[in-house]
Amino acid sequence: MAEHSLNEHSLIAAYRADLQARLPADLADEVLDGLAEAHDKYLRLGLPPDQAARAAVTELGDPRTITDAFRRADPARQLARTLILSGPAVGGCWAAALTTARAWNWPLPAAIPLLMGLTLAASAALLAAAATTQRYRAGRRAGTAGSLGIALLDTAAITTAILAAPASPWLFTAAACASLARLTHIARTLRRCPISYMW
Amino acid sequence: MRAEQLKGHLDGLLLAAIDNGARHGYAVMEAVREATSGQIDLPTGTIYPALHRLERADLIAGTWSVVAGRRRRYYTLTQAGRTALTGHRTDWRDFAATITAALESRPWPSTA
Numbered sequence: 672m673a674e675h676s677l678n679e680h681s682l683i684a685a686y687r688a689d690l691q692a693r694l695p696a697d698l699a700d701e702v703l704d705g706l707a708e709a710h711d712k713y714l715r716l717g718l719p720p721d722q723a724a725r726a727a728v729t730e731l732g733d734p735r736t737i738t739d740a741f742r743r744a745d746p747a748r749q750l751a752r753t754l755i756l757s758g759p760a761v762g763g764c765w766a767a768a769l770t771t772a773r774a775w776n777w778p779l780p781a782a783i784p785l786l787m788g789l790t791l792a793a794s795a796a797l798l799a800a801a802a803t804t805q806r807y808r809a810g811r812r813a814g815t816a817g818s819l820g821i822a823l824l825d826t827a828a829i830t831t832a833i834l835a836a837p838a839s840p841w842l843f844t845a846a847a848c849a850s851l852a853r854l855t856h857i858a859r860t861l862r863r864c865p866i867s868y869m870w
Numbered sequence: 871m872r873a874e875q876l877k878g879h880l881d882g883l884l885l886a887a888i889d890n891g892a893r894h895g896y897a898v899m900e901a902v903r904e905a906t907s908g909q910i911d912l913p914t915g916t917i918y919p920a921l922h923r924l925e926r927a928d929l930i931a932g933t934w935s936v937v938a939g940r941r942r943r944y945y946t947l948t949q950a951g952r953t954a955l956t957g958h959r960t961d962w963r964d965f966a967a968t969i970t971a972a973l974e975s976r977p978w979p980s981t982a
Binding site for chain 1: 914920926937940941
């Protein structure tokens, strides 16, 4: 996080503290550099320090509004929303494939379906939290964790489909394709989400 | 002019603001304001997330510097960004020419 001078105007200091509490360091530093630039500009225009600080803070806008804008544009949050919306369709494909293959008769340890069910429930809860929370960093963390949970489930489901050699291959192929598309989307999105933005 | 009215043109405006060299977020805000004689005054909450989106799309590249003891992120156009900007300019010229031709043409003949 950027250093700041001891003689910083109190209005600028309050704005800095508010923004840093809401946004990850990189995002906050970038906006605060803009605030400092605006402050310098108004001082150069001859405004007294108080008025220059007020004008700069007004020009940059309310930290809550800025945080909301970053939150709405956050790719992890958008990914969470996409996964929530596409979840029933992909889940439906798997449900149809597993029901047709009478998967409950498969010789699997009881712990596996239980673990998958728990992972699905936890991932869904995390994605819902990511899509609805007002806090940027919490949303980023929940969105990333929930998406990774879904990726884990998709990987497990595709592996199962390959190993189980089902009797209705076309249904499993359709479900596996849906999971593969979802996995690709998750990987592409998370690759561009800096880990540092979670804290 | 409000940000919603710029839908579809925001990316082109931001890419054009960076076309002449590296700029940081606030400089992009000022460049857009100056280039449009103050008609387009985009808020912070529009500019910075949009720059990050363009960076994720590989249309611009961001690098950190330290200026006057502050961290500053500069953005430059990538090759894909230059291509996209050329496309935005061409699309805008075609769109503006089409709409201008329609709005400034003689009254349309009656179909009755």
